[in-house]
Amino acid sequence: MTLLRAAIAGTGFIGTVHARSARLAGARLVGVAASTPESAQAAAVELGAERHYASAEELVGDPDVDVVHVCTPNHLHLPLAEAALAAGKHVICEKPLALDAAGAQRLVDAAAESRRQAAVPFVYRYYPTVREARERVANGQTGALRLVHGTYLQDWLLRAGDANWRVDEQLGGASRAFADIGSHWCDLAEFVSGHRIERVSARLLTAVPERASEAGHAFATAAGGGELRQVTTEDAALVQFETDAGAIGSVVISQISAGRKNRLWIELDGTEEALAFDQEHPEELWCGKRELLTIVRRDPTTLSPGAARFATLPAGHPQGYADCFDAFVADVYEGIAAGSTIAGTPTFADGLRAALITDAVLTSAREERWVDVAASPAAVAT
Numbered sequence: 001m002t003l004l005r006a007a008i009a010g011t012g013f014i015g016t017v018h019a020r021s022a023r024l025a026g027a028r029l030v031g032v033a034a035s036t037p038e039s040a041q042a043a044a045v046e047l048g049a050e051r052h053y054a055s056a057e058e059l060v061g062d063p064d065v066d067v068v069h070v071c072t073p074n075h076l077h078l079p080l081a082e083a084a085l086a087a088g089k090h091v092i093c094e095k096p097l098a099l100d101a102a103g104a105q106r107l108v109d110a111a112a113e114s115r116r117q118a119a120v121p122f123v124y125r126y127y128p129t130v131r132e133a134r135e136r137v138a139n140g141q142t143g144a145l146r147l148v149h150g151t152y153l154q155d156w157l158l159r160a161g162d163a164n165w166r167v168d169e170q171l172g173g174a175s176r177a178f179a180d181i182g183s184h185w186c187d188l189a190e191f192v193s194g195h196r197i198e199r200v201s202a203r204l205l206t207a208v209p210e211r212a213s214e215a216g217h218a219f220a221t222a223a224g225g226g227e228l229r230q231v232t233t234e235d236a237a238l239v240q241f242e243t244d245a246g247a248i249g250s251v252v253i254s255q256i257s258a259g260r261k262n263r264l265w266i267e268l269d270g271t272e273e274a275l276a277f278d279q280e281h282p283e284e285l286w287c288g289k290r291e292l293l294t295i296v297r298r299d300p301t302t303l304s305p306g307a308a309r310f311a312t313l314p315a316g317h318p319q320g321y322a323d324c325f326d327a328f329v330a331d332v333y334e335g336i337a338a339g340s341t342i343a344g345t346p347t348f349a350d351g352l353r354a355a356l357i358t359d360a361v362l363t364s365a366r367e368e369r370w371v372d373v374a375a376s377p378a379a380v381a382t
């Protein structure tokens, strides 16, 4: 059997996670690229890659690579993913897919033309309890949804000394907190509810007006140094929305909420029951009925088949974020082998949805009015 040949551009926090998942899914890690040839060489040793490339551009053009994982800062997603598709590669490109919806649309078009697998790691979809919630909504158990609400809170950018490339809009994009983590929440809300966020009313907050100019590592606090520099991207966002199926909702997104590390929390209130999922406690799904409260455990023997598929360990043996990543990459690779996208895989079309919502949020906040989310074209099956 010929093993899939994977290469990873960007070997920071998430590139390392991709490398592990690629291996577990049965790929050969043929090479890595980083910001300099020296750091790529060091990363190749650390991650056990067969080689390093002098640049990400060299990596995406290598005929000996089948699938490219784009794990760089955001501004490089569009050029690298576009070049990889043009070179006939399958692509897993990190979120946000591009710096704006126009860029994301270009990638959706390029992916359709290439007929290669093109996926975005909205990996929270891969928690078995998330799949269980989706199943309950889809089969009518939850009833018609009236409210979809929640938060995605972190604290690693709480202080002026906390800095990262994400703060710089040239590298991260005009939206920071919302595009970075709000995109995950919106994808999850749409994936579980089956609704589409149709209109938004948003407020943005830049609470820390100046930050250290020398960036540190993501999620490492007090990591920056150098002169203070003015911040133009938001630390937090508050978004109200309406869906295409008659629900209303709200979400608070923040990278400055002390003590909150990765608190993605979502609740869906239907006519028959309410469901709540908390990413930091993902082994349980809270199901509220007026007469009865139930905690659904991640137990492969009792979950619905669609959810049990992702419950790889017995109940009581906790699974987490890395398992979601492994399941996501495994499904993308299975889609590559099958020549068609595995159901539930987040694709570039989903990356475009997030970009369209982000653009609407930015416009709403700037113009202080409700804004319609532009329609996204139908996803093209590969």
Ligand SMILES: NC(=O)c1ccc[n+]([C@@H]2O[C@H](COP(=O)([O-])OP(=O)(O)OC[C@H]3O[C@@H](n4cnc5c(N)ncnc54)[C@H](O)[C@@H]3O)[C@@H](O)[C@H]2O)c1
Binding pocket: 009, 010, 011, 012, 013, 014, 015, 033, 034, 035, 036, 039, 055, 056, 071, 072, 073, 074, 076, 094, 095, 096, 121, 122, 123, 180, 217, 218
């Ligand atoms: N899906 C998820 O759950 C998830 C989680 C975290 C980050 N991300 C996304 O992953 C991407 C990377 O984030 P991170 O937290 O790993 O950042 P990071 O700063 O830890 O890593 C970025 C890496 O990119 C490399 N890089 C910079 N310029 C480069 C270039 N020109 N060519 C090749 N490599 C280059 C750096 O050397 C570094 O290794 C971002 O787009 C982010 O939004 C997604």
